[in-house]
Each structure stands twice: as C-alpha cells, then as structure tokens.
Amino acid sequence: MAIGEFEYLLLAVASSLGEDAYGASIRKRLTAYGYPRSVGAIQTGLDRLEKKGLIATRLGEPTAERGGRAKRMVRVTTAGKKAAAEFYNMIHTASSGVQWMENTR
Amino acid sequence: MNRSLLALARLLPRADREVVLGDLCECEATKTEIFFNLTELVLRRALQPYADWRVWVCLGLIPLLTLLHIGISVALATRVWSWHLSHDGTTPSILADVFRLSLLLFTTSVTSGMSAALMARRTALLLFLAALLPAMICLHHYPAVGPPSFCIFLFLLPAAYGVWLALRKPHPWFLWSTTAALLLALLSDPRLAYNRWTLLNASLLVLPALYCSFTLHLRGHNALS
Numbered sequence: 001m002a003i004g005e006f007e008y009l010l011l012a013v014a015s016s017l018g019e020d021a022y023g024a025s026i027r028k029r030l031t032a033y034g035y036p037r038s039v040g041a042i043q044t045g046l047d048r049l050e051k052k053g054l055i056a057t058r059l060g061e062p063t064a065e066r067g068g069r070a071k072r073m074v075r076v077t078t079a080g081k082k083a084a085a086e087f088y089n090m091i092h093t094a095s096s097g098v099q100w101m102e103n104t105r
Numbered sequence: 106m107n108r109s110l111l112a113l114a115r116l117l118p119r120a121d122r123e124v125v126l127g128d129l130c131e132c133e134a135t136k137t138e139i140f141f142n143l144t145e146l147v148l149r150r151a152l153q154p155y156a157d158w159r160v161w162v163c164l165g166l167i168p169l170l171t172l173l174h175i176g177i178s179v180a181l182a183t184r185v186w187s188w189h190l191s192h193d194g195t196t197p198s199i200l201a202d203v204f205r206l207s208l209l210l211f212t213t214s215v216t217s218g219m220s221a222a223l224m225a226r227r228t229a230l231l232l233f234l235a236a237l238l239p240a241m242i243c244l245h246h247y248p249a250v251g252p253p254s255f256c257i258f259l260f261l262l263p264a265a266y267g268v269w270l271a272l273r274k275p276h277p278w279f280l281w282s283t284t285a286a287l288l289l290a291l292l293s294d295p296r297l298a299y300n301r302w303t304l305l306n307a308s309l310l311v312l313p314a315l316y317c318s319f320t321l322h323l324r325g326h327n328a329l330s
Contacts, residue, residue: 024131039132039146040145043125044146063127
C-alpha cells in the first residue's frame with residue numbers, strides 16, 4: 001500500500017516508541033525531529049493509517065498528567081511495517097547518487 | 106481549560122474528545138494553542154466526508170433528480186386530480202397512467218434515497234438541502250390552478266423510506282425487483298420511443314437504481330460509506 005511522507009513518519013515514530021506510542025508521545029518525538037505537527041494533524045493521520053489497516057489503535061488507561069483522560073495507543077501492524085519498509089526502500093533507491101547525498105558524506 | 110474551550114471540544118466525537126484533550130493537557134498547551142488545535146480538528150472532522158468523490162457526484166445529481174421527481178409527482182397529482190373531477194368514461198386509461206406514475210415515483214424515489222444514503226450518508230443534511238432547494242423554487246412558481254401545491258413533495262416520503270431501507274441493508278432481491286419495476290414503468294411510457302428528452306430523463310432516473318443494485322450485490326453488508 002502506497003503511503004506518503006507524513007504517514008511514513010508516523011509509522012516510523014510509532015514503531016520506535018513501541019508500547020509507548022500514542023498521540024502526545026508521537027507529537028513530542030516528531031517535534032524533536034524538527035517536524036512539529038498539530039494534535040489534529042496527528043489524529044487525522046492516525047485515522048487514515050488505521051483505515052488503511054497499517055496501524056491498530058486501542059484506548060489506554062487514563063493518567064493523572066492527562067487530567068484523567070485516556071490515551072489512544074498505537075500499534076503498527078504487519079501491513080504497516082511492510083508499507084513503511086517499501087517507502088523507505090523507494091526513498092533510499094531514489095536518493096542514491098544524487099548530489100545532496102554525496103555532499104552529506 | 107475554560108468553558109468555551111470545553112464547548113468547542115464537545116463538537117468532536119466523544120472518543121476523539123477525550124484523547125485530544127488528554128494529549129493537549131499532556132503537552133501543556135496554552136489556551137490559544139488548545140483553541141487552534143481544537144478548531145483545526147473540528148474543521149478536519151467536519152470536512153472529512155467531502156473528500157469522498159461520491160459526495161460531489163451526489164450533490165451534482167440530486168438537484169436534477171429532484172426536478173425529475175417533482176415532475177413525476179406533479180404529473181401523478183394532476184392525473185389523480187383530473188380523475189377526481191371527471192367521470193366521463195376515460196377512467197381506465199387514467200387509472201393505468203396513475204398506476205404507471207405511482208410505480209415510477211415509488212421505485213425511482215426509493216432507489217434515489219437509497220443511493221444517496223449509500224454514497225454519502227455522512228453529508229445527509231447538505232444532500233437534503235440540495236434536494237429541498239429546487240423543490241422550494243418550484244413551490245414558489247407553482248400555479249394557483251390544478252392539484253394542491255404540496256404534491257410537489259410527494260417524492261419525499263418514498264425517498265425517506267429509501268434512506269431508511271439503505272441503513273437496514275435490504276436483501277438484493279428487493280432492489281432487483283424494484284429496478285425491474287422501475288424499468289417497466291419507464292418503458293411503458295409511450296413518449297420514450299420518439300422523445301429524446303424523455304429517453305435522457307429515463308436514463309438519469311435509472312442510474313440510482315442500478316448503483317444501489319450493483320453496490321449491494323457486490324459489496325453486501327459493507328456497502329454503507
């Protein structure tokens with residue numbers, strides 16, 4: 001399944017966060033990578049990925065730091081991992097030999 | 106978080122609201138940030154259904170179909186009206202016409218309502234307005250003589266029944282028999298053979314029935330968008 005840059009980032013961050021992947025933690029990680037996005041954009045992106053079957057979500061336990069509200073926990077599915085790998089390979093292949101890749105070495 | 110922000114958050118679905126407010130609380134967002142984030146999400150959620158091409162197809166076709174349905178409704182009401190007024194032996198032909206038009210009105214309105222529900226259930230209000238607008242314009246220009254003006258809205262009842270049916274996922278045989286009845290009602294119109302416009306209108310009236318039949322036949326219980 002074809003995905004875009006933002007969807008790839010969501011999958012990659014959710015995968016690296018593992019059991020601790022949910023809206024706020026994904027947003028914090030993206031901001032740290034220099035890719036700040038609004039809560040709405042992240043939720044809509046997660047909706048899209050869930051609709052495509054690339055992630056599965058469930059409601060987590062409410063915590064005090066969230067004002068007693070539940071988290072939307074995210075798990076990357078096998079199809080999600082496959083789609084992310086395909087996207088990464090495509091970018092990697094397309095980038096080989098290009099000028100700016102040579103300059104970063 | 107103040108009352109106005111909570112009121113804004115209430116525009117979101119319940120599950121969404123808890124998650125988003127929790128995320129914003131955890132991020133220690135300021136009131137302004139919360140306002141913009143909530144507004145953005147509310148707008149995204151409200152506009153999401155319009156990303157579906159079927160909604161735009163529906164919006165384009167509904168006013169045309171409504172005008173055709175109004176035409177059938179008024180034609181039916183006029184036949185009933187003239188049947189009611191005259192008792193001069195022409196009753197059998199008028200009765201046959203009334204039967205044909207009733208069948209046509211019922212089948213085409215039901216299938217149009219069903220296809221609108223199947224294609225764009227989440228934009229129901231806008232679709233309803235798109236159907237109501239031509240009806241209101243026709244009502245404004247309705248002549249003072251002849252059957253009463255409310256006959257313009259005769260098609261609404263079977264159309265609403267069609268929406269109700271679509272939400273209850275009817276058996277494909279119902280749709281195939283409705284489509285067959287619709288084709289029968291259209292083909293028995295004597296004008297079809299020589300009037301190009303009648304042929305065009307008939308083709309347009311058949312579209313929703315064919316869409317519903319094939320969608321429910323092919324996609325079964327997952328047909329609703």
